[in-house]
Amino acid sequence: MGVETRSAARVSNYTKFWHKSSKDDNEAHRSGRLEKYTDLVNGYYDGATELYEFGWGESFHFCRFYKGEAFIQALARHEHYLASLLNLRPGMKVLDVGCGVGGPAREMARFSDATIVGVNNNQYQVDRARRKTARAALSDRVSFVKGDFMKLSEQFGEASFDAIYAIEATCHAPTFEGIYGEIYKCLKPGGLFGVYEWCMTDAWDPSIPEHKEIAHGIEIGDGIAEMRTLAAARKALKAVGFEILHEEDLADRPDPVPWYYPLEGDILKSQTLWDIFTVMRMTTVGKFFTQNAVWGLEKVGLVPKGTYDVGESLKIAAKYLVAGGQKKLFTPMALWIVRKVCFRKTDRRLVLIT
Structure with missing residues (x-):
């Protein structure tokens, strides 16, 4: 474990962005999080990355499960499904927005033979992604x-990618319109553009205290400045000019094995x-031993100060993600496949470019 590209100050300050009680977390707190979303997200992932890898592997996302399907296999299938819907193929240049440590990018490159560029605002994750990719000879x-x-357009230039995808990452952006527009x-x-988006569902009502508490718990536990709705994501995609080709909440499928089962801690499942x-x-036992190990590593300086607190936030995340999933108030896999529709003038006519 290294701390060379992580900021102990960011990690230790992470939990200060929220009021612990959803009842008292107000507009001022929310505005502060949105204004400093870069510090918030970096503080979270500086502390959470290795905990994610320990508990989840190299692909930091949820997925559907079939009966008898191995966890790692299900994650890969989820990535393959998105790659197939985007028709990724050799010769294409593809952008992965919010790439984590590069697990999905490597898997989708193997699956499609496309060339993939991952972008991430956390240098620690970028460094780990590069090392893992070199070891994989990719x-x-x-x-x-x-x-x-x-x-993004300043960094990469306009019209620079054949396809773009984001897997449970754009929820960290301060606005849907801003990130989708870029x-x-x-x-x-x-x-x-294909996206698995984190959203509160149409059943979620922020005027209901329990509903607000679930959204608040997901925010604190997962480094998200503000949880938004399916309707907000759909509206933003249309507002920036996308044509929606496919829309589905994969978490709403009647699967016998729920997407959140690994978080429940029920070994029998x-x-x-x-x-x-x-x-x-x-x-309960697993979380106890993990957190005590993190506490010890933090004390001897092998992980940044505050990593233990981020680990406590992950426990909050698990509780409220499961509650949101069980009550159908939250989805981590609202799927949209959308197309950039452009027109050009020719002989006084508008011609659709596809």
């Missing part, structure tokens, strides 16, 4: 850069023998 097709969600600019005319170890980490 550096010729998968690369990673540090960048700001809200300045993605729109970076796509070539007719290019596709493990789908394979190996997955017992994944689920075990989310049991």
